[in-house]
Amino acid sequence: MEDPxxxxxxxxxxxxxxxxxxxxxxxxxxxxxxxxxxxxxxxVVPVASPLLKPVDLxxxxxxxxxxxxxxxxxxxxxxxxxLVIVNISGGGCPDVPFLAAAMTGKRLPxxxxxxxxxxxxxxxxxxxxxxxxxxxxxx
Amino acid sequence: xxxIVGTVPAADFPVSHGTLAYTRGDLAFNGGPLEVQxxxxxxxxxxxxxxxxxxxxxxxxxxxxxxxxxxGSRMLYQYLSEHIAEFACTTMVFHYLQPIAHWHKRVLEAxxxxxxxxxxxxxxxxxxxxxxxxxAAAYDLFTPDIGExxxxxxxxxxxxxxxxxxxLHEAARLPELIARAYSHRNAGRxxxxxxxxxxxxxxxGIIATIGEPAEPAMEAIGGTGDTVTGIVAALIEAGxxxxxxxxxxxxxxxxxxxxxxPNPATAVKDIISHIPRALEEALFEKGK
Numbered sequence: 001m002e003d004p005x006x007x008x009x010x011x012x013x014x015x016x017x018x019x020x021x022x023x024x025x026x027x028x029x030x031x032x033x034x035x036x037x038x039x040x041x042x043x044v045v046p047v048a049s050p051l052l053k054p055v056d057l058x059x060x061x062x063x064x065x066x067x068x069x070x071x072x073x074x075x076x077x078x079x080x081x082x083l084v085i086v087n088i089s090g091g092g093c094p095d096v097p098f099l100a101a102a103m104t105g106k107r108l109p110x111x112x113x114x115x116x117x118x119x120x121x122x123x124x125x126x127x128x129x130x131x132x133x134x135x136x137x138x139x
Numbered sequence: 140x141x142x143i144v145g146t147v148p149a150a151d152f153p154v155s156h157g158t159l160a161y162t163r164g165d166l167a168f169n170g171g172p173l174e175v176q177x178x179x180x181x182x183x184x185x186x187x188x189x190x191x192x193x194x195x196x197x198x199x200x201x202x203x204x205x206x207x208x209x210x211g212s213r214m215l216y217q218y219l220s221e222h223i224a225e226f227a228c229t230t231m232v233f234h235y236l237q238p239i240a241h242w243h244k245r246v247l248e249a250x251x252x253x254x255x256x257x258x259x260x261x262x263x264x265x266x267x268x269x270x271x272x273x274x275a276a277a278y279d280l281f282t283p284d285i286g287e288x289x290x291x292x293x294x295x296x297x298x299x300x301x302x303x304x305x306x307l308h309e310a311a312r313l314p315e316l317i318a319r320a321y322s323h324r325n326a327g328r329x330x331x332x333x334x335x336x337x338x339x340x341x342x343x344g345i346i347a348t349i350g351e352p353a354e355p356a357m358e359a360i361g362g363t364g365d366t367v368t369g370i371v372a373a374l375i376e377a378g379x380x381x382x383x384x385x386x387x388x389x390x391x392x393x394x395x396x397x398x399x400x401p402n403p404a405t406a407v408k409d410i411i412s413h414i415p416r417a418l419e420e421a422l423f424e425k426g427k
Contacts, residue, residue, distance in 0.1 A: 023239075024297050024298060026209070029207075029208070061355075061358070061359070063355070063356065063359070063402070063403050065402075065403075066359065066402075066403040066404070068358070068359045068403065070286070072286045072299045072300045072302070073284055073285075073286025073287050073290070073299040074286075075358070075359060077359040077403045077404075079404065086359075086403055086404035087359045087360055087361050087403060087404060087405075088177075088361050089177075089358070089359060089360060089361040089362070089363070089364070090284060090286065090361075090364075091263070092235065092238070092262075092263035092264040092265075092266065092267050092287065092299070093207060093235070093237060093238070093263075093264050094146040094148070094205035094206065094207055094209075094211070094212060094235050094236065094237055094264065095148075095205075095206055095207025096178065096235070097146075097147070097148040097176065097177055097178035097179075097235065098148035098206040098207060099207075100148075100176065100177055100178075100361050101148055101176060104361075118207055119206070119207030119208055119209075120207050120237070121298045121299075121300045121301075122299075122300075123207065124300060125299070125300050
């Protein structure tokens with residue numbers, strides 16, 4: 001395997017930095033490993049284009065008793081009164097069904113967070129939707 | 140034979156294959172029970188229902204456990220690239236696998252080396268891998284939702300999470316996104332875009348729009364996109380032309396939702412049980 005350590009592209013360089021190249025799909029798991037080791041990356045950017053950034057727009061759908069938050073192609077739906085996560089939809093990576101099984105039926109404050117039990121970019125999307133749902137539903 | 144390839148959310152589920160049967164609300168895989176919550180089992184259950192309604196033989200499943208590490212997906216990619224010639228697949232659906240472009244390429248090479256090329260449908264992670272690898276045009280049908288369509292439309296995006304800001308995930312811009320995906324050869328020969336409304340499209344543009352019956356709660360229910368992919372796969376296996384199959388499948392999926400009287404907390408399993416009646420009604424409505 002090619003050495004994954006590189007110098008950064010000029011557009012994302014901030015000093016005497018080291019770049020570690022990794023498969024985009026493993027972002028959540030790799031960031032978790034680095035955090036466990038006490039290492040916080042300066043930034044995480046796609047190699048193809050450092051200008052590509054995660055989607056930061058949310059689509060909110062109000063149902064009579066439920067709130068649905070969509071971030072990119074992941075959706076989380078919460079019962080506003082009980083705060084129970086009633087459905088998780090979307091995504092394409094194999095940890096989505098795993099996360100849905102782990103989170104559905106649990107209350108927002110107690111449910112496991114996608115960043116802690118997921119591994120892929122779809123998990124990261126779901127984390128964004130989860131955080132937005134918390135922001136909107138919890139005091 | 141209709142073959143369905145995907146994953147289940149378990150770390151210890153080995154690479155397995157076998158027939159699929161759906162009876163009285165329960166899915167059986169290779170003779171044993173398979174829980175239907177969402178994802179590939181939901182697709183499989185819908186396809187098994189639809190095959191039975193259409194008088195086809197039982198679909199065949201290829202499964203492995205994967206909780207997001209990608210280890211199981213890699214094992215299944217490898218199995219398929221080495222053994223697919225041993226199975227008489229006429230239609231293949233690829234679903235929730237970890238998107239890995241080089242493994243996708245090996246599987247596609249093995250499929251294209253078959254004496255008779257099956258019709259190819261891709262959804263979820265496998266569709267991402269096909270686009271990432273620049274091989275989307277090898278597929279007969281992609282079944283994205285609007286967020287995934289934005290990913291197909293952005294030739295630089297490595298994942299639906301990272302579409303560029305000017306490519307908005309807005310229903311009003313769907314026709315533009317479809318045209319853009321085709322202009323960069325990042326779509327299958329046909330698209331069934333799942334949303335409100337659903338669109339059926341090809342290189343020439345939008346072929347059909349299906350907006351009724353409309354149940355807004357369906358968007359919240361995990362697995363309703365998987366069921367429409369299962370139904371369309373069965374119809375294609377039955378010999379329907381892909382645009383016609385896509386229109387009937389989208390209509391039947393909506394009718395199944397209407398029959399289930401869903402709310403945002405409904406489970407997809409409660410919708411799947413209505414697919415046989417919904418498909419019969421959709422076929423009748425289309426004069427089939």
